[in-house]
Amino acid sequence: xxxxxxxxxxxxxxxxxxxxxxxxxxxxxxxxxxxxxxxxxxxxxxxxxxxxxxxxxxxxxxxxxxxxxxxxxxxxxxxxxxxxxxxxxxxxxxxxxxxxxxxxxxxxxxxxxxxxxxxxxxxxxxxxxxxxxxxxxxxxxxxxxxxxxxxxxxxxxxxxxxxxxxxxxxxxx
Amino acid sequence: xxxxxxxxxxxxxxxxxxxxxxxxxxxxxxxxxxxxxxxxxxxxxxxxxxxxxxxxxxxxxxxxxxxxxxxxxxxxxxxxxxxx
Numbered sequence: 364x365x366x367x368x369x370x371x372x373x374x375x376x377x378x379x380x381x382x383x384x385x386x387x388x389x390x391x392x393x394x395x396x397x398x399x400x401x402x403x404x405x406x407x408x409x410x411x412x413x414x415x416x417x418x419x420x421x422x423x424x425x426x427x428x429x430x431x432x433x434x435x436x437x438x439x440x441x442x443x444x445x446x447x448x449x450x451x452x453x454x455x456x457x458x459x460x461x462x463x464x465x466x467x468x469x470x471x472x473x474x475x476x477x478x479x480x481x482x483x484x485x486x487x488x489x490x491x492x493x494x495x496x497x498x499x500x501x502x503x504x505x506x507x508x509x510x511x512x513x514x515x516x517x518x519x520x521x522x523x524x525x526x527x528x529x530x531x532x533x534x535x536x
Numbered sequence: 537x538x539x540x541x542x543x544x545x546x547x548x549x550x551x552x553x554x555x556x557x558x559x560x561x562x563x564x565x566x567x568x569x570x571x572x573x574x575x576x577x578x579x580x581x582x583x584x585x586x587x588x589x590x591x592x593x594x595x596x597x598x599x600x601x602x603x604x605x606x607x608x609x610x611x612x613x614x615x616x617x618x619x620x
Contacts (some may be wrong), residue, residue: 370578375578378578378579379578379581379582383582383585384585385585385588386581386582386585389581389584389585389597389600390551390581413578417577430537430572432566432601432602432604433580433600433601433602433603433604434597434600434601435581436597437601452574466608468560496588510571528576
């Protein structure tokens, strides 16, 4: 399973006020709200939870092929340690890993099979893949008929998750 | 309230959050908040809250879940208004 999500902390500060009345209640369970409000950095803790939920949404969307919906509340999080967490959705479970820097918070779904991660622009990413995989032509980012992102490597299609916010972009594949 | 009138007010609500001006100008029932208007998903929460304030309604998660495009959002608002 793949699914990732990134939040540019500077842009998020401009775009969202998580302390707006009823905001947290739309996204978080009472336990998650406790985690946010008892944290020494409530905003970063909120975005950690948010990116965990978004990456799980993307992974489950591919796995369970559900139609687009908007209900972050339906995904519940637990922190295992400062990086790893667990996500529950409708009886399904997965693990996530979160990377936090001063500038961004990034989460991705953790797999039994190893996945690759790339931070940077689409063009740099595709260039790197072309060299790495020794491809004749540039790989392309495209979508399945259900709207899920895939990598067209000419000889095969490979699932990919991409995320972009503000100055940051990341790929899991 | 007619669905046209609701859609007009919804258009004003979503305006501050859109990232695709061209698609916003030709906004229709089919416009998708994320794919067409390129609204950041965290701002969908703001849209739900703005809708609640603007129409003086409360939206539960089951209804929020559907609010990913203009038509479904107008339907949720209409349902809530008629239940008032």
